[in-house]
Amino acid sequence: MTSVIVQTAVLVLAVGSVFFTFVATVGLLRLPDLYTRAHASSKADTLGAGFGLAAVAVAFGPSRAALKVVLLIAFIYLTNPTAAHAISRAAYDQGVEPWKKEDEGGES
């Protein structure tokens, strides 16, 4: 049986994970161009994944599984912003123009 503290911690971390994943989804759907979308996804989604995997680690308790989850968190924290940076840089080399305030009404 798990204690009330563990249940509360898992609940809070899971709610945080869903909230930040929601923020990333809204940013990805509503922001105007590639670079702002990459910004939303690389930060909010990484934080959401961190919270969610922290909830998983707390749920498993001190064990080998929790160690694997910590490795997973470290790996995602390293690779997710790197991937977003690489994709944005590829887009810039391809000549994708950053969004500017002037062309309002040009809702894409």
Next chain:
Amino acid sequence: MISVGSTMAAAAAAVVVLGVAVLYRVVRGPTVQDRIIAVNVLGTSTVVVIGFVAAALNRPFFLDIALVYALLNFLLSIAAAKLTIDWGDVL
């Protein structure tokens, strides 16, 4: 108090629903890189969902699958970004 298993299952369901919303950007996304970013977000969400399911069903070996999925997701993003530079808009 809500049990850990049902919390994990509900969180997994919520993240899956948000992932379906992200699919809109994969389908619509004006540039190739928009689609790649959205697929990258979907892959991260999938890793988190596999972790949630592992905790909900108490199957620790699911975490190995999540680790491999995270590695493949990173490889996909880097390879796709490199291919769009080398070959142009091939995707």
